[in-house]
Structures are given as structure tokens and as C-alpha cells.
Amino acid sequence: MELSNTIKKLRGPGAGVLNEMILLPVMKSKMGMADVLLVLSCLNIKPPSDSLMQKEMNLMSDKATTVNEDEMCQKQHYVSRILTLSGKDNSADVQFDTSFSCRPQGGAEKAKQSFAPLIEHNTSKKFVLAASIFSKFCNKKACTHENCSKTLASDKTISSTERNSLHTNLNSVLKRRVLKIRSVTIDASSQVAKALRDYNIENKSL
Numbered sequence: 001m002e003l004s005n006t007i008k009k010l011r012g013p014g015a016g017v018l019n020e021m022i023l024l025p026v027m028k029s030k031m032g033m034a035d036v037l038l039v040l041s042c043l044n045i046k047p048p049s050d051s052l053m054q055k056e057m058n059l060m061s062d063k064a065t066t067v068n069e070d071e072m073c074q075k076q077h078y079v080s081r082i083l084t085l086s087g088k089d090n091s092a093d094v095q096f097d098t099s100f101s102c103r104p105q106g107g108a109e110k111a112k113q114s115f116a117p118l119i120e121h122n123t124s125k126k127f128v129l130a131a132s133i134f135s136k137f138c139n140k141k142a143c144t145h146e147n148c149s150k151t152l153a154s155d156k157t158i159s160s161t162e163r164n165s166l167h168t169n170l171n172s173v174l175k176r177r178v179l180k181i182r183s184v185t186i187d188a189s190s191q192v193a194k195a196l197r198d199y200n201i202e203n204k205s206l
């Protein structure tokens with residue numbers, strides 16, 4: 001690949017491909033933006049500016065979200081097809097759990113983010129059918145929290161997101177009308193019973 005290759009932008013001159021590619025490790029590995037800048041500096045390469053990278057990163061995250069949504073929809077179609085071909089009805093067995101960026105502990109809440117995927121176990125592939133993320137991060141000084149990275153109010157606890165996540169995930173599968181859910185396997189979490197109850201009530205009215 002030529003180092004001088006550019007890609008078209010909606011506005012302005014084309015951007016250097018490398019400037020965009022440098023964002024991939026930030027998204028796909030545990031490296032943060034600061035780490036990428038450090039690596040570049042150590043290699044004696046002038047890194048792009050912080051603010052530029054952050055701006056590009058935000059754009060790329062939106063794209064990644066769309067790609068992931070499409071991917072999960074495709075997986076639902078795939079599982080549905082496998083079930084139908086094997087002569088079963090079109091309802092999947094799923095597993096669900098929440099991981100926290102830092103485990104909530106008694107007395108103090110350190111975790112600021114939670115990630116909760118819904119995974120099928122009808123095929124050997126264990127595809128992710130839906131996922132939901134809650135975050136308490138926002139670094140804007142005067143933020144009205146519209147179109148903000150923060151998806152959880154400050155007064156809510158991050159551990160309470162487990163219930164919301166399950167509910168969101170089940171609904172996102174249901175909404176597509178590709179696949180039904182037959183069973184949900186979870187570790188014993190007292191909040192989840194309510195999520196399932198809510199889901200069943202909504203389900204009946206459809």
C-alpha cells in the first residue's frame with residue numbers, strides 16, 4: 001500500500017489512509033488513543049493530534065455500531081435458518097451475562113461501564129444476537145446529555161443495568177421478528193426475573 005493513499009471525505013480534501021487506519025487498534029484492542037500516540041512517538045513518527053484522532057474516532061464508532069447491528073441481524077437469520085433446517089421451531093436458546101468495566105463492590109461503585117451480550121447456544125458458533133452497553137462516562141463540562149456518550153443517569157447504579165440490558169437485548173431480537181427466544185440462561189441474578197416478567201408482558205400484547 002502506498003503511504004500517500006487518501007480516502008474521500010464528505011467535505012474537504014481526502015484524508016490520509018494511515019490516519020484512519022491508526023484508529024483500528026484503538027477500537028479492536030486494549031490500546032487506548034494515548035497508547036497509540038505513545039507507540040508512534042517511540043517509533044519516532046509524528047502522531048496525529050489528540051483532537052483530530054478523537055474526532056475521527058467518534059465518526060468511526062458510529063460506523064462500527066451500524067456494522068455490528070447488521071452483523072447481529074445476519075446472525076439471527078443464520079440461527080433461524082439452522083433451526084428451521086433441523087426441523088425445530090424458530091426459537092433460540094440464549095445465554096446472557098453482564099460484564100462491568102470494574103466489578104461493583106459493596107459500599108463503593110467503581111464500575112463506569114457495563115457490557116451485556118446475548119449469545120445463542122443452538123449452533124456451535126455461539127453467535128452474539130444482541131448486545132447492550134451502558135456508560136457513565138461524559139467529559140463535557142456543560143453537557144445537556146443529548147447525543148452524549150453517557151447512557152446512564154448519575155443517580156442510577158451501574159449494577160442495575162443488568163436488568164435493563166437483558167430487557168433491551170430481548171426486545172432488540174423480538175423487534176426484528178426473525179427469531180423467537182425459547183429460553184434464557186443466566187447466572188443467578190435477582191434483577192433478571194423482573195426483566196423476564198416485563199418482557200413476557202410486552203410479548204403477550206404483541
Ligand SMILES: [Zn+2]
Pocket residue numbers: 138139140143144145146148149150
Ligand atoms: Zn454528557
